[in-house]
Amino acid sequence: MPEHIANDPAGLFRHVSAEKAVFYRCIMDVFAxxxxxxxxxLRPDEVLAEARWAVGPPRIxxxxxxxxxxxxxxxxxxxxxxxxxxxxGDFYRARFLYRLSQGGEAVETALAVFVQTLQRRAExxxxxxxxxASRLQALQALAGTDEPDVAKIHETLRDLVxxxxxxxxxxxxxMAGVARSIELQQAEAAAIAxxxxxxxxxxxxxxxxxxxxxxTIARLILALEPSIDALLDQVAERESRDAAPGGxxxxxxxxxxxxxxxxxxxxxxxxxxxxxxxxxxxxxxxxARARSAIPQLLAAISALxxxxxxxxxxxxxxxxLAGWFAAxxxxxxxxxxxxxxxxxxxxxxxxxxADLDADLPASTSWFDAAxxxxxxxxxxxxxxxxxxxxxxxxxxxEERAFLALQFAEESAQVEAARKRLATSHPARLSDLxxxxxxxxxxxxxxxxxxxxxxxxxxxxxERQTGDGLLHIxxxxxxxxxxxxxxxxxxxxxxxxxxxxxxxxxDG
Numbered sequence: 001m002p003e004h005i006a007n008d009p010a011g012l013f014r015h016v017s018a019e020k021a022v023f024y025r026c027i028m029d030v031f032a033x034x035x036x037x038x039x040x041x042l043r044p045d046e047v048l049a050e051a052r053w054a055v056g057p058p059r060i061x062x063x064x065x066x067x068x069x070x071x072x073x074x075x076x077x078x079x080x081x082x083x084x085x086x087x088x089g090d091f092y093r094a095r096f097l098y099r100l101s102q103g104g105e106a107v108e109t110a111l112a113v114f115v116q117t118l119q120r121r122a123e124x125x126x127x128x129x130x131x132x133a134s135r136l137q138a139l140q141a142l143a144g145t146d147e148p149d150v151a152k153i154h155e156t157l158r159d160l161v162x163x164x165x166x167x168x169x170x171x172x173x174x175m176a177g178v179a180r181s182i183e184l185q186q187a188e189a190a191a192i193a194x195x196x197x198x199x200x201x202x203x204x205x206x207x208x209x210x211x212x213x214x215x216t217i218a219r220l221i222l223a224l225e226p227s228i229d230a231l232l233d234q235v236a237e238r239e240s241r242d243a244a245p246g247g248x249x250x251x252x253x254x255x256x257x258x259x260x261x262x263x264x265x266x267x268x269x270x271x272x273x274x275x276x277x278x279x280x281x282x283x284x285x286x287x288a289r290a291r292s293a294i295p296q297l298l299a300a301i302s303a304l305x306x307x308x309x310x311x312x313x314x315x316x317x318x319x320x321l322a323g324w325f326a327a328x329x330x331x332x333x334x335x336x337x338x339x340x341x342x343x344x345x346x347x348x349x350x351x352x353x354a355d356l357d358a359d360l361p362a363s364t365s366w367f368d369a370a371x372x373x374x375x376x377x378x379x380x381x382x383x384x385x386x387x388x389x390x391x392x393x394x395x396x397x398e399e400r401a402f403l404a405l406q407f408a409e410e411s412a413q414v415e416a417a418r419k420r421l422a423t424s425h426p427a428r429l430s431d432l433x434x435x436x437x438x439x440x441x442x443x444x445x446x447x448x449x450x451x452x453x454x455x456x457x458x459x460x461x462e463r464q465t466g467d468g469l470l471h472i473x474x475x476x477x478x479x480x481x482x483x484x485x486x487x488x489x490x491x492x493x494x495x496x497x498x499x500x501x502x503x504x505x506d507g
Contacts, residue, residue, distance in 0.1 A: 470501055
């Protein structure tokens with residue numbers, strides 16, 4: 001690469017903003033297409049014939065001048081064309097073959113990615129969740145063999161990372177602008193209603209798949225934790241064999257750099273489906289963002305309807321209210337409407353004179369209530385300053401101690417309920433016996449989470465709770481089985497199941 005181009009790589013983009021930018025882009029599109037077709041070099045007449053000119057084909061002299069300018073900027077490279085020399089005059093006449101330079105190829109790749117990114121619409125990829133689960137299952141099977149096939153492990157990991165990166169990029173784009181606010185501002189009401197239905201169905205389908213797949217993927221990741229370091233070491237060793245010598249670092253450091261990159265990818269995948277410290281997994285954040293998209297859409301529709309119906313003023317409001325009064329069946333309905341429209345609350349709501357309001361019923365009207373004594377200071381300045389020193393700051397230590405004691409008691413009751421149920425041993429629902437209020441509340445919550453994942457009444461189900469503290473395994477027993485649980489609020493009865501509740505970590 002020439003020195004002036006290496007010192008100023010931004011000059012490779014000059015043709016995009018030059019005066020004849022459209023003309024230059026037509027020429028560069030021909031070379032980009034030739035690169036995709038594995039054609040190394042082009043002649044000026046080939047460029048003239050293959051380009052899609054915006055305003056008709058130019059003269060060959062104009063194409064030659066543009067090719068020379070692009071060569072000067074560094075986007076193209078030129079070489080003498082001696083294949084068509086048939087006379088001494090042709091030899092002395094300048095004829096060149098042109099091809100993309102290294103910098104020009106980089107610019108075309110960057111512009112193609114730029115256009116593709118602008119045109120790409122964000123998608124929530126439910127298929128990617130299924131692919132990630134299948135790749136993790138394949139990786140787990142490969143890790144369990146006596147002699148792991150490093151080539152297959154490497155291929156599976158590459159495919160897993162590719163699918164996951166696509167899922168993460170699309171999800172990030174979706175979270176950035178799901179409401180399509182620009183399109184909604186110019187859409188018709190019928191189109192918005194149709195889009196609202198399709199979007200809600202789309203979000204519900206994705207959230208259902210996300211809830212169902214996330215727990216499976218999280219369990220597969222946890223199962224791979226003991227062996228993932230060894231797998232990544234083997235993959236890094238295999239990939240570092242292709243490192244070219246003479247790079248920025250010594251070739252011996254290639255394995256460490258590759259291993260670090262693979263560990264970062266695995267950490268990103270793990271953080272998507274498992275919580276890290278106090279941070280929830282990214283899948284939970286995506287699910288919350290997908291839920292919030294529905295009220296955002298409804299708010300956009302409401303704003304559009306408000307613009308279509310026009311802004312209402314006070315006179316229009318009073319005319320509408322007068323129509324409501326005229327439609328009242330009797331004076332009672334009219335009085336109720338007046339109280340609601342003008343906030344005619346009872347006199348009890350005024351507490352300027354505590355001695356007068358102490359025994360005043362809430363149903364007393366303003367007409368029957370005793371007159372209020374308004375302090376002159378309040379009438380003049382809008383506030384009434386009380387006489388004497390300001391009141392002392394009330395000591396709330398006793399109330400705080402009571403609340404702390406109550407909170408500690410409730411925490412102890414919840415912990416006791418958790419220890420009562422989370423025994424890590426399978427138990428029949430009919431054998432649980434009597435449950436107190438807290439234990440029964442915890443039991444209902446766990447049972448609800450498990451049943452929400454069940455594919456059918458005869459299918460066993462297992463999942464991790466939303467807080468990540470417990471693991472539930474629920475297996476239905478015979479259809480004619482019966483379970484009865486006595487609680488302070490009544491009897492809970494139904495088909496018997498075998499349930500195993502296992503604590504994952506200390507709460």
